[in-house]
Amino acid sequence: MVFSCKKENELTFSEIQVTTNNNTIVEVFIPKATGNKATSKAINTEIENFITSLLEIGDPKAKTKPSSLTKQIEAFNSEYNNFIKDFPEVTQLWEAQIDGEVIYQSKDIISIAITAYLNTGGAHGNTNISFLNFDAATGKRILKEKLITNTKAFTNIAKTYFNEELTDKSILFEPESFTLPENIGISEEGIILLYNTYEIAPYASGIIEFTIPFEKVKSYLIFNSF
Known part of the structure; x- marks a missing residue:
């Protein structure tokens, strides 16, 4: 009985495809959490809402927006069909390809x-590329600012690895300044810092990406049981 309860609360992931009957240009493959009902629901809802926001086009200030991922997929297709009606001479197809992958999972955190x-x-x-980090116990998303306990110390170490990764600073918009990226994730090798195009x-x-080994920064992370 105890074993059965423990297994029901274990969080596992499987890949699912999200689409609709009328969809022809959007491909969505994302991980779906199962196990602990409250935790898995929180994670799945956050992932779906995030993917929905990625597919938003048109007026960002529109008062009415699709209320689910499937409705957003339909809206994306509708926008394309309306575009083709207005500009029939355009032959290029619109497309959206979204893939999600669990890159790290422990008893404390999921990335x-x-x-x-x-x-x-x-x-x-x-x-x-975006990283979504979750508290494995609650399923709540951990934002970048909450992942790190000592931002200054972490940034100093990150800057060293950044300089080793990127020897040609002339390609940067601001070569003399360093800031942490919008996306910080976790893998088996360490903490991933990724700057999108x-x-x-x-x-x-x-995309500029590098990894800092856990042992270099674990004392500055909200979870240090890596």
């Missing part, structure tokens, strides 16, 4: 990477 490629008819599409450098520079 999920979301890779999104969107092309809505521009010169080129845009790839963006346009975040600190032009499109041609691509």
Whole structure:
């Protein structure tokens, strides 16, 4: 009986595809949590809401927005169909490809990477990688600011690894200044710091990413049982 209860509360993930009957241009594959009902629901809701926001197009200040991921997928398709009606000479398809992956899971923290490629008819599409970190006990998302307990000390160490990774500072928008990226994730190798395209450098520079081993920064993290 105790073993059965423990197994029901274990958090596991499986990959699911989210689509609709009328969808032709959006591909969404994301991890779905099962196990502890409250925790898994919190994680799944956060992932779905995040993916929904990635697919938002049109007026960002619109009062009425799709209330679910499937409705947002339908809205994305509808926007494309309306665009083609207005500009029938355009032959380029819109597309959205979103993939989620659990890159780290422990009794304390879960880190999920979301890779999104969107092309809505521009010169080129845009790839963006986001890290979502969750408290494994509650399923609540841990924002970047709450992941680190000593930002100054962590930043000093991160700057050293950044300088080792990027020897040519001339490609940066502000080569003399260093700031932590918007996305900080966790892998088996350590803490991942990732700068998306346009975040600190032009499109041609691509995504800039490096990893700091746990032992170098674990005393500055909210969870240090790595």
